[in-house]
Amino acid sequence: MTSQVSDAAKAGDKQRIVIFDTTMRDGEQAPGASMSLDEKLELAKILEEMGVDVIEAGFPIASNGDFDAVRRIAETVTESTICGLARAAPGDIERCAEAIRPAKRGRIHTFISTSPVHMKYKLQMEPDAVLEQVTRSVSLARNLCGDVEWSAEDATRTERDFLRRCVEAAIKAGATTINIPDTVGYSFPSEYGEVFRDLIENVPGADAVIFSAHCHNDLGLAVANSLAAVQGGARQIECAINGIGERAGNAALEEVVMALRVRGDRLAYDTGVDSRLITKASRYVSAITGFPVQFNKAIVGKNAFAHESGIHQDGMLKNAETYEIMRPEDVGQGATNLVMGKHSGRHAFREKLKGLGYELGQNALNDAFVRFKELADKKKDVYDDDIVALVDDALARA
Ligand code: KIV
Numbered sequence: 001m002t003s004q005v006s007d008a009a010k011a012g013d014k015q016r017i018v019i020f021d022t023t024m025r026d027g028e029q030a031p032g033a034s035m036s037l038d039e040k041l042e043l044a045k046i047l048e049e050m051g052v053d054v055i056e057a058g059f060p061i062a063s064n065g066d067f068d069a070v071r072r073i074a075e076t077v078t079e080s081t082i083c084g085l086a087r088a089a090p091g092d093i094e095r096c097a098e099a100i101r102p103a104k105r106g107r108i109h110t111f112i113s114t115s116p117v118h119m120k121y122k123l124q125m126e127p128d129a130v131l132e133q134v135t136r137s138v139s140l141a142r143n144l145c146g147d148v149e150w151s152a153e154d155a156t157r158t159e160r161d162f163l164r165r166c167v168e169a170a171i172k173a174g175a176t177t178i179n180i181p182d183t184v185g186y187s188f189p190s191e192y193g194e195v196f197r198d199l200i201e202n203v204p205g206a207d208a209v210i211f212s213a214h215c216h217n218d219l220g221l222a223v224a225n226s227l228a229a230v231q232g233g234a235r236q237i238e239c240a241i242n243g244i245g246e247r248a249g250n251a252a253l254e255e256v257v258m259a260l261r262v263r264g265d266r267l268a269y270d271t272g273v274d275s276r277l278i279t280k281a282s283r284y285v286s287a288i289t290g291f292p293v294q295f296n297k298a299i300v301g302k303n304a305f306a307h308e309s310g311i312h313q314d315g316m317l318k319n320a321e322t323y324e325i326m327r328p329e330d331v332g333q334g335a336t337n338l339v340m341g342k343h344s345g346r347h348a349f350r351e352k353l354k355g356l357g358y359e360l361g362q363n364a365l366n367d368a369f370v371r372f373k374e375l376a377d378k379k380k381d382v383y384d385d386d387i388v389a390l391v392d393d394a395l396a397r398a
């Protein structure tokens with residue numbers, strides 16, 4: 001097993017952000033989101049086809065089912081690095097190594113909490129013992145796999161000097177990626193970016209590893225925080241399709257990828273993701289988890305490229321850049337949708353009629369438009385069939 005992802009991001013390809021998908025690990029930890037082995041395998045193939053760099057396929061010690069899923073994905077997927085999660089315990093790390101063994105490129109992701117509240121109540125360990133555990137766990141993982149990611153769980157509520165010492169210990173023990181999770185979605189973008197700047201500047205050996213952002217969405221800031229991390233020096237973003245994950249979820253992969261692409265003028269970075277497959281992945285994840293995608297969800301929502309108001313529709317008919325900052329086909333969303341409703345204008349109505357095969361004279365058009373507005377005031381959704389019926393009626397009476 002080699003670590004091509006780390007090599008690619010370090011070896012001169014400075015503009016490239018590594019996309020680490022955790023839909024099948026952190027995403028699956030969302031209550032009710034569990035996926036079968038076949039569903040996970042299919043999703044892994046979609047992620048591989050999309051060009052996702054690292055797929056966190058599960059938590060092998062958690063159950064035999066999770067172990068089997070990670071192993072099957074490791075046997076099948078060849079283009080992405082396959083990663084498994086492990087706590088800082090020998091049993092977890094060895095089970096994880098076993099699950100990813102067949103992978104062409106495999107990664108062990110081991111973590112331990114570093115914040116005072118987690119160390120005191122969850123781990124019931126003193127900071128020095130945690131520090132020793134960092135060294136022991138990363139060393140063991142590194143003996144079993146050349147690509148090791150270490151995470152400081154609850155990093156953003158960790159005392160800074162202790163975080164620096166833990167990161168230094170993980171690097172010395174052989175970690176190749178250092179992940180700084182905002183586990184409880186507590187950070188503001190300016191704070192989160194600053195943590196990366198500080199660690200990269202002040203921890204010995206930091207220039208030899210990749211720093212990674214892992215953000216939860218408890219305050220709705222997961223994507224903003226991930227982008228701030230990149231500005232602070234992170235070169236890997238951990239995210240999930242549709243933003244699923246613990247509680248309010250993780251940073252949404254589709255938003256991260258498109259923010260980096262659309263705003264390449266401001267953030268001079270990009271990913272290797274083929275964004276045209278984003279909607280396919282989103283619909284698949286929604287179907288297998290049963291989690292609906294909200295209509296106004298950025299990038300993949302049903303309304304993300306839909307326009308109902310007359311002013312917007314008129315603008316869109318003149319030039320799509322008036323109200324769209326990316327093209328729907330670039331994210332696999334089909335075409336822009338000019339929805340006919342009570343806010344629609346005459347311009348869009350005439351275009352809709354043209355699309356339905358009607359070229360009306362001015363009087364007939366005016367008459368049909370008045371009737372359309374009356375109908376739209378009464379009916380929430382005006383379908384093509386409704387418009388055909390009212391135009392046919394108007395023509396019959398003319
Ligand atoms: O949110 C978190 O801290 C995690 C770690 C296990 C990386 O998911």
Ligand code: ZN
Nearest residue numbers: 026181183214
């Ligand atoms: Zn997480």
